[in-house]
Amino acid sequence: MTPLLSLRLNALGLLALSGVLAFAFADQIFHGDLPCPLCILQRAGFAAAGFGLALNLRFGPRPSHYAVTILAAVAGGSVSLRQMALHIVPGTGSYGDAFMGLHFYTWAFVLSGLIVIGTATMLLFDRQFRDAEKVAAPLSGLAVVVFGLFALLTLGNGVSTLLECGGGLCPDNPTDYLLLKK
Amino acid sequence: MRSARVVTFWRQCVTLAQICRESRIMMTIPFWALAAGLAAIWFGKRNLALALWGAGMAAILVLFRIHATSQLGLGL
Numbered sequence: 001m002t003p004l005l006s007l008r009l010n011a012l013g014l015l016a017l018s019g020v021l022a023f024a025f026a027d028q029i030f031h032g033d034l035p036c037p038l039c040i041l042q043r044a045g046f047a048a049a050g051f052g053l054a055l056n057l058r059f060g061p062r063p064s065h066y067a068v069t070i071l072a073a074v075a076g077g078s079v080s081l082r083q084m085a086l087h088i089v090p091g092t093g094s095y096g097d098a099f100m101g102l103h104f105y106t107w108a109f110v111l112s113g114l115i116v117i118g119t120a121t122m123l124l125f126d127r128q129f130r131d132a133e134k135v136a137a138p139l140s141g142l143a144v145v146v147f148g149l150f151a152l153l154t155l156g157n158g159v160s161t162l163l164e165c166g167g168g169l170c171p172d173n174p175t176d177y178l179l180l181k182k
Numbered sequence: 183m184r185s186a187r188v189v190t191f192w193r194q195c196v197t198l199a200q201i202c203r204e205s206r207i208m209m210t211i212p213f214w215a216l217a218a219g220l221a222a223i224w225f226g227k228r229n230l231a232l233a234l235w236g237a238g239m240a241a242i243l244v245l246f247r248i249h250a251t252s253q254l255g256l257g258l
Contacts, residue, residue: 037209038246038249040209041212041245044212044213044216044238044242047216048216048235048239048242051216051219051220051223051231051235051238054220054223055228055232058223058224058226059223059226068235075243078246079242079246082246082250086251139224147220147223147224150220151217151220151221151224154213154217154220155213155217157213158213158214161213162208162210165209165210167208168208168209169249170209
């Protein structure tokens with residue numbers, strides 16, 4: 001795999017992660033599903049996982065950047081696994097709406113697993129690291145668009161969380177935006 | 183010796199989590215740290231970006247420690 005092809009795949013991966021964050025955002029805005037504290041941490045996990053791909057886009061593919069993605073996906077996956085375990089007990093219900101039969105925290109766990117598998121697969125191709133410095137350059141073209149979208153979604157989640165939780169911890173079962181309450 | 187260090191590190195993490203809980207740590211910190219890190223990537227500051235990512239990850243883990251049992255109404 002050439003460094004250039006690796007960059008394209010990284011851009012595609014970052015676009016996919018932006019899609020995940022955008023989907024969660026759309027559900028929050030259009031369906032009024034406020035994210036719970038653990039849901040917010042899962043979103044942060046996706047943002048942290050995309051960080052490694054963004055590093056690859058700017059500085060060229062490096063194993064350490066893939067490690068960033070894997071570590072973040074494991075952290076985010078652990079949060080979603082914990083939330084699944086919390087609701088596995090009969091009578092504890094669930095949080096939020098289901099999508100295609102699975103709740104968002106279950107999807108988050110599946111996607112975190114896929115991120116780890118995909119990133120580990122990318123690490124199998126050594127050739128991408130040989131001339132990685134040559135492709136390290138200021139972002140341009142499609143990479144700027146993808147990077148900008150991802151940065152915007154990360155920042156947007158920060159603003160949304162601030163509106164929902166104010167300057168502290170989120171309530172366990174949020175029903176309203178704390179900062180927008182009259 | 184090594185297990186004693188692990189225990190000490192774990193106690194320090196628990197203390198940090200308690201301090202954060204008492205001082206009302208902002209749930210938004212991971213996003214601010216990551217957004218600042220993305221800005222660092224844009225400007226070509228790799229080490230700063232990695233440091234900010236580390237700060238974001240630490241915040242995620244501390245907040246996870248605080249919220250791990252939130253649905254059950256328990257405190258660890």
